[in-house]
Amino acid sequence: MDKNSILVQNLYKKFNDFSLDHISFKIPTGRIVGFIGENGSGKSTTINLILNELKKDGGKIKIFGVDNTTQSIKDNIGVVFDECNFHEVFTVQNIGKMLSGVYSSWDDSLYLNYLRKFNLPLNKPIGSFSKGMKMKLSIICAMSHKPKLLILDEATTGLDPIVREEILDLFLEFIQNEEHSIFFSSHITSDIQKIADYVILIHQGKIIFEEQKDDLIYKYGIIKCGKEKFAEILPDDYIIHRETNVSMECLVRDKNVIRRKYKNIVVDNATLEDIMLFYIKGGTQ
Numbered sequence: 001m002d003k004n005s006i007l008v009q010n011l012y013k014k015f016n017d018f019s020l021d022h023i024s025f026k027i028p029t030g031r032i033v034g035f036i037g038e039n040g041s042g043k044s045t046t047i048n049l050i051l052n053e054l055k056k057d058g059g060k061i062k063i064f065g066v067d068n069t070t071q072s073i074k075d076n077i078g079v080v081f082d083e084c085n086f087h088e089v090f091t092v093q094n095i096g097k098m099l100s101g102v103y104s105s106w107d108d109s110l111y112l113n114y115l116r117k118f119n120l121p122l123n124k125p126i127g128s129f130s131k132g133m134k135m136k137l138s139i140i141c142a143m144s145h146k147p148k149l150l151i152l153d154e155a156t157t158g159l160d161p162i163v164r165e166e167i168l169d170l171f172l173e174f175i176q177n178e179e180h181s182i183f184f185s186s187h188i189t190s191d192i193q194k195i196a197d198y199v200i201l202i203h204q205g206k207i208i209f210e211e212q213k214d215d216l217i218y219k220y221g222i223i224k225c226g227k228e229k230f231a232e233i234l235p236d237d238y239i240i241h242r243e244t245n246v247s248m249e250c251l252v253r254d255k256n257v258i259r260r261k262y263k264n265i266v267v268d269n270a271t272l273e274d275i276m277l278f279y280i281k282g283g284t285q
């Protein structure tokens with residue numbers, strides 16, 4: 001078994017006014033990787049290149065160790081976008097029948113189990129479903145041909161916290177099999193914070209970091225202090241600083257080291273959202 005489900009090396013794509021700038025990262029097998037970044041940062045472009053829906057201008061993409069243009073890997077991938085693309089007149093039953101003809105590995109009893117678990121009616125047209133029901137259906141369909149890799153582009157966007165929680169639990173259940181992996185783009189950093197093992201931040205077509213989530217959450221911290229105290233902090237001890245109307249704020253890589261070194265300075269915990277905003281809205285590095 002290849003130790004990476006996805007390996008992206010030096011990937012380059014040029015549009016008129018945007019380029020994905022020679023990005024490299026990996027999705028280790030058995031892990032959930034969250035892909036975060038502001039609108040227009042290049043998340044969907046990256047996902048479409050991985051799925052070979054877009055043609056790359058440079059670099060390499062390997063899925064399960066083979067080139068991503070190889071047809072045979074498709075059966076092992078389940079894909080969910082932020083919209084349900086099934087025709088509104090279809091019922092869940094119609095869709096199951098159709099997909100069983102598309103995927104040789106389609107598992108009808110697994111599909112029915114998921115439908116029951118999420119209380120989706122078998123005989124109602126999809127047009128009568130709420131957004132949450134449609135999204136659940138898309139995810140169930142992506143999982144019922146027993147893929148090893150799930151690729152999700154904003155799959156929990158626009159859903160209420162209860163439906164999101166149910167879906168996140170389903171992803172955690174999926175990943176119990178150590179041959180499975182998930183690559184999951186989202187604006188909702190709290191979802192990524194809940195379930196991801198690794199986090200990749202993309203900004204203006206460049207990868208800013210690829211880190212273990214626990215390092216981000218348990219090690220990173222934020223100093224908030226006045227300008228006088230800020231003058232005592234050595235620039236090597238923080239990653240980025242910014243000035244607000246009333247104080248200085250610094251993002252630090254290891255809050256415990258900083259707490260030991262500067263006893264009279266308060267270092268708060270940082271959420272994934274705090275860290276993302278620091279890198280994107282910046283300050284001075």
Ligand SMILES: Nc1ncnc2c1ncn2[C@@H]1O[C@H](COP(=O)(O)OP(=O)(O)OP(=O)(O)O)[C@@H](O)[C@H]1O
Binds near residue numbers: 018037046
């Ligand atoms: N087919 C295309 N032709 C030209 N430009 C494109 C094309 N697809 C995407 N872009 C541009 O590439 C940039 C990145 O878009 P992309 O959809 O990858 O961002 P994103 O991070 O997924 O954003 P969002 O979070 O809003 O979905 C944008 O500036 C977009 O206008």
